[in-house]
Amino acid sequence: xxxxxxxxxxxxxxxxxxxxxxxxxxxxxxxxxxxxxxxxxxxxxxxxxxxx
Numbered sequence: 287x288x289x290x291x292x293x294x295x296x297x298x299x300x301x302x303x304x305x306x307x308x309x310x311x312x313x314x315x316x317x318x319x320x321x322x323x324x325x326x327x328x329x330x331x332x333x334x335x336x337x338x
Contacts, residue, residue, distance in 0.1 A: 288330045296327035 288296070302312040303324050311320045 288333055292330055293334055296330040299323055299327035300331065 298314060299319055302314050302319065303309075306312050311318055313319070
């Protein structure tokens with residue numbers, strides 16, 4: 287199971303992408319995050335929330 291910090295990061299990534307719409311890259315803190323990070327975030331949250 288993902289750790290608390292990983293879950294927090296995943297939620298931040300999903301929230302950041304939800305604000306920019308169709309953009310392929312967002313800035314999260316001092317880091318640029320792209321679509322592969324978003325897919326990882328979704329996988330982490332699916333493990334926690336039990337959804338697919």
